[in-house]
Amino acid sequence: MMKSIVITTTINKRKHELEVHPNTTLLDLLRDELGLTGTKRGCEAGECGACTILMNGQAVNSCLVLAPQIDGQEILTIEGLADGDKLHPLQESFLDHDAVHCGFCTPGMLMSAKSLLDRNASPTELEVRTAISGNLCRCTGYQQIVDAVLETEPVKRET
Amino acid sequence: MHQQIPHESAALHVTGEALYIDDLPSSPSLLIGRVVYSPYAHARIVSYDLTKAREAPGVVAVLSAKDIPGHNQMGPVVKDEPCLAAEGVTFIGQAVFLIAARTDAQCRAAEKLIDVKYVPLEAILTLEEAIAANNLLGPPRRMQRGDVEVALGSAPHVLKGELRTGAAEHWYLETQAALCVPGEGPEMTVYSSSQNPSETQKLVAEVLGVKKKDVVVEVRRIGGGFGGKETQGNHVACWSALLCRATGCPVKIRLFRDEDMIMTGKRHRFLTRYEVGFDDQGKLLGVKFELNSDAGAATDLSFAIMERAMFHCDNAYYVPAIDVTARVWRTNLPSNTAFRGFGGPQAMAAMETVIDRVARYLHKDAAEIRQANFYGLEQDNVTHYGQVVENNRLHTIFDQLMKSSEYAARRKAVQEFNAANEFWKKGLALTPVKFGISFTTSHLNQAGALVNIYSDGTVLVNHGGTEMGQGLHTKIQQIAATELGISIDRVRVNATNTSKVPNTSPTAASTGTDMNGMAVKHAVETLKDRIAECVAALFNERDPSAVHTAKGDCCFESDVIFDSRHPERRIGFAEAIPQVIVRRVSLSATGFYRTPGIGWDKTKGVGTPFRYYAFGMAVSEVLVDTLTGAMTLLRTDILHDAGDSINPGIDTGQIEGGYIQGLGWCTTEEIKWDSAGNLMTHSPDTYKIPTAKDIPIDFRVTLLEQATNPNAIYGSKTVAEPPFMLGLSTWMAIKDAISAVANHTVEPEYALPATNEVILLSIEKLRNMMKVNASEPVHA
Numbered sequence: 001m002m003k004s005i006v007i008t009t010t011i012n013k014r015k016h017e018l019e020v021h022p023n024t025t026l027l028d029l030l031r032d033e034l035g036l037t038g039t040k041r042g043c044e045a046g047e048c049g050a051c052t053i054l055m056n057g058q059a060v061n062s063c064l065v066l067a068p069q070i071d072g073q074e075i076l077t078i079e080g081l082a083d084g085d086k087l088h089p090l091q092e093s094f095l096d097h098d099a100v101h102c103g104f105c106t107p108g109m110l111m112s113a114k115s116l117l118d119r120n121a122s123p124t125e126l127e128v129r130t131a132i133s134g135n136l137c138r139c140t141g142y143q144q145i146v147d148a149v150l151e152t153e154p155v156k157r158e159t
Numbered sequence: 160m161h162q163q164i165p166h167e168s169a170a171l172h173v174t175g176e177a178l179y180i181d182d183l184p185s186s187p188s189l190l191i192g193r194v195v196y197s198p199y200a201h202a203r204i205v206s207y208d209l210t211k212a213r214e215a216p217g218v219v220a221v222l223s224a225k226d227i228p229g230h231n232q233m234g235p236v237v238k239d240e241p242c243l244a245a246e247g248v249t250f251i252g253q254a255v256f257l258i259a260a261r262t263d264a265q266c267r268a269a270e271k272l273i274d275v276k277y278v279p280l281e282a283i284l285t286l287e288e289a290i291a292a293n294n295l296l297g298p299p300r301r302m303q304r305g306d307v308e309v310a311l312g313s314a315p316h317v318l319k320g321e322l323r324t325g326a327a328e329h330w331y332l333e334t335q336a337a338l339c340v341p342g343e344g345p346e347m348t349v350y351s352s353s354q355n356p357s358e359t360q361k362l363v364a365e366v367l368g369v370k371k372k373d374v375v376v377e378v379r380r381i382g383g384g385f386g387g388k389e390t391q392g393n394h395v396a397c398w399s400a401l402l403c404r405a406t407g408c409p410v411k412i413r414l415f416r417d418e419d420m421i422m423t424g425k426r427h428r429f430l431t432r433y434e435v436g437f438d439d440q441g442k443l444l445g446v447k448f449e450l451n452s453d454a455g456a457a458t459d460l461s462f463a464i465m466e467r468a469m470f471h472c473d474n475a476y477y478v479p480a481i482d483v484t485a486r487v488w489r490t491n492l493p494s495n496t497a498f499r500g501f502g503g504p505q506a507m508a509a510m511e512t513v514i515d516r517v518a519r520y521l522h523k524d525a526a527e528i529r530q531a532n533f534y535g536l537e538q539d540n541v542t543h544y545g546q547v548v549e550n551n552r553l554h555t556i557f558d559q560l561m562k563s564s565e566y567a568a569r570r571k572a573v574q575e576f577n578a579a580n581e582f583w584k585k586g587l588a589l590t591p592v593k594f595g596i597s598f599t600t601s602h603l604n605q606a607g608a609l610v611n612i613y614s615d616g617t618v619l620v621n622h623g624g625t626e627m628g629q630g631l632h633t634k635i636q637q638i639a640a641t642e643l644g645i646s647i648d649r650v651r652v653n654a655t656n657t658s659k660v661p662n663t664s665p666t667a668a669s670t671g672t673d674m675n676g677m678a679v680k681h682a683v684e685t686l687k688d689r690i691a692e693c694v695a696a697l698f699n700e701r702d703p704s705a706v707h708t709a710k711g712d713c714c715f716e717s718d719v720i721f722d723s724r725h726p727e728r729r730i731g732f733a734e735a736i737p738q739v740i741v742r743r744v745s746l747s748a749t750g751f752y753r754t755p756g757i758g759w760d761k762t763k764g765v766g767t768p769f770r771y772y773a774f775g776m777a778v779s780e781v782l783v784d785t786l787t788g789a790m791t792l793l794r795t796d797i798l799h800d801a802g803d804s805i806n807p808g809i810d811t812g813q814i815e816g817g818y819i820q821g822l823g824w825c826t827t828e829e830i831k832w833d834s835a836g837n838l839m840t841h842s843p844d845t846y847k848i849p850t851a852k853d854i855p856i857d858f859r860v861t862l863l864e865q866a867t868n869p870n871a872i873y874g875s876k877t878v879a880e881p882p883f884m885l886g887l888s889t890w891m892a893i894k895d896a897i898s899a900v901a902n903h904t905v906e907p908e909y910a911l912p913a914t915n916e917v918i919l920l921s922i923e924k925l926r927n928m929m930k931v932n933a934s935e936p937v938h939a
Contacts, residue, residue, distance in 0.1 A: 047844050077175070104331075106173060138848060
């Protein structure tokens with residue numbers, strides 16, 4: 001067994017000091033050790049996007065990040081997207097557009113969409129489709145998700 | 160009712176709070192289960208030694224078939240599927256041993272210590288090999304009407320050919336998973352990702368050697384099913400249950416993606432041979448189909464799937480003389496299983512190929528041939544199995560969609576584009592779907608519900624259906640709230656649980672809302688009757704001098720119960736409920752529904768297997784790069800009949816999703832096995848389901864208006880499976896583009912899925928033929 005490493009990181013705006021094994025993925029750390037099960041295990045190969053989280057604002061597959069890599073970094077998961085009881089405009093828009101079916105892809109989809117809107121407040125439809133093209137959904141046919149992202153109220157986008 | 164309200168769990172999904180099996184809070188004694196599977200497609204197990212694995216760190220149990228306390232059997236219909244392989248293995252991915260340990264890493268380490276010796280045997284891995292070896296899974300079946308030989312013999316034109324349609328992986332986002340928690344004595348609670356909790360309960364009880372009363376199966380939600388968890392969710396539940404029983408600890412098994420893809424069954428591959436006779440106008444006179452399906456290693460639902468294929472080989476077309484022969488073949492691959500459409504898509508692909516070939520042969524637009532052959536409204540409206548196509552909306556949908564999609568103008572534009580471009584070709588196609596709704600196994604058409612009203616005026620609804628993203632629970636919530644005249648937030652739909660509603664049918668065959676919705680409605684009607692009686696008595700007691708309120712006068716609306724003749728006599732719903740309790744009247748009721756008017760004689764092949772038909776059509780336009788085979792989906796217009804939709808937002812989404820799933824099956828989703836029977840496409844990096852960039856650039860989906868369905872709850876119509884088959888419009892549009900390479904004079908080679916490779920090879924072949932036959936047009 002490799003020696004564990006102590007890291008400090010910010011997860012959903014809370015500072016953590018964690019002792020992690022070097023071969024633990026960020027996905028497993030979030031789910032198994034921190035109980036943040038909103039981030040889903042879909043393929044564990046970086047292909048389906050169900051485990052997408054934001055690392056310093058950038059959407060990444062947490063199954064491809066090793067826990068020590070988040071030392072000193074800022075992590076946002078689906079659990080940190082809403083502001084307390086106040087949903088993020090993207091979350092509201094997903095509800096309004098029926099963009100949620102089985103829901104398993106939803107957290108990852110939202111994180112990819114947030115990463116896009118933070119960079120580009122008025123994306124084109126093609127830009128939205130591209131931004132979520134690494135997030136597989138088997139239920140919706142994507143259009144309702146794309147519409148939800150496109151029609152997220154721009155005024156409310158800053159968080 | 161008939162409102163766009165969000166999915167009942169959507170608020171939990173967008174915050175990540177919604178719980179799937181793998182998210183359930185774990186107890187410190189939780190063990191992780193792992194399945195050790197066969198590396199051979201066909202082999203005898205000579206010997207094995209589990210001693211070292213059992214002694215490995217963290218390992219609590221290692222089980223083989225010998226350790227199963229009950230029946231080593233999981234076949235849902237025919238008992239031909241062992242829970243754990245005993246003497247031999249019949250496909251790669253078949254479960255042989257089970258390991259439970261503290262961690263997954265410990266399980267994997269222990270797996271390496273299992274010493275097992277196999278003697279490989281000859282394996283059958285393709286339909287061709289199975290047919291050559293006459294490896295039938297059961298007797299062939301036949302359905303026929305008229306004399307097809309006479310029809311073909313006298314037809315002005317006859318064409319014949321064959322079509323291959325590929326397997327497909329369900330690719331539910333949540334892989335197969337189960338968590339088993341031991342109780343007292345023989346009790347066990349199974350949290351399962353199963354579309355069929357009652358069958359999961361039955362099989363878990365059987366492998367454990369206990370009774371169904373001892374096993375509770377609960378399904379909160381499923382992260383996508385699509386048929387893949389109708390029978391094959393049972394396996395993971397049974398394996399977890401065995402480890403749970405052996406260790407006395409809670410055990411969770413969640414298959415890793417690649418293992419899920421390797422171990423579980425797919426959509427059945429089909430090889431279909433056809434022969435069609437038709438007249439100069441393209442009217443079909445006779446069609447002969449020979450359907451062959453690859454069942455894989457065990458029966459699973461293969462015969463029911465083939466039966467549905469036989470029912471749907473006509474798709475939307477009246478064929479006076481028809482002869483369908485069907486054979487289900489056994490191979491050494493995982494047992495293929497239910498997948499949205501359940502044999503319908505495979506058969507419809509063949510029929511659409513027939514229509515397409517007739518059109519090309521006669522130099523007519525395929526849409527015209529389709530229209531000419533649609534089932535009639537008054538005549539030519541009986542299927543080959545004797546069911547009348549009632550409330551036929553094919554003609555209405557066709558007329559509306561041809562207009563709204565501007566088909567004629569776009570056909571002209573496509574022709575002009577193709578005449579002007581040598582290396583880019585466009586294709587356009589309309590395809591219909593007519594899909595029969597009901598389980599063809601008639602006794603499955605039943606559903607139950609249990610509705611409880613609590614003293615605070617809130618309502619908990621239990622029913623037999625499972626929520627897998629299709630919005631069933633949302634529609635059920637709407638139905639219960641509407642019937643009780645209360646706001647939707649007073650109603651909660653409980654996790655599906657075998658201890659609440661017993662002996663349920665799977666959530667399958669597109670019947671979830673139709674059947675469970677009616678069962679819930681019946682339960683609520685019982686409760687309303689009881690409440691009304693109490694409320695009427697209350698009104699009369701409070702004001703004895705005034706007119707009499709009978710229970711039939713009581714109306715339930717806007718969270719109030721009132722006398723419809725004297726609306727001043729009123730009481731809030733939540734206020735009324737304690738009054739009912741004080742009067743010692745039960746506020747818990749069951750409801751039951753059996754689909755009426757269906758019946759079907761399997762031996763004669765005649766009857767009314769379906770309660771009604773669902774209809775829809777799609778027009779798709781594609782652009783093909785003839786030098787690479789790359790395809791771009793430019794635009795798709797869908798007009799679909801959802802009756803008076805209970806929830807248009809959910810239904811529209813399901814139609815879009817069904818179409819895109821069908822698109823995947825028709826284009827990019829290619830399953831390949833190597834010559835030893837290993838699945839080569841066992842990961843999302845090699846198996847490509849559609850992404851957001853694969854959907855039509857311009858995607859227009861509309862629900863048919865004024866489409867009340869007299870045969871389902873609130874005039875609605877199921878969506879579920881039928882839109883999947885609209886994906887065939889893309890497949891046909893691609894063929895149209897390929898065909899343009901030879902100016903529609905030659906029948907292109909074609910298969911399903913039409914991968915870029917299939918497209919390119921077909922185009923290359925056309926080009927070569929054009930070179931050889933430069934002077935004369937050819938009909939294949």
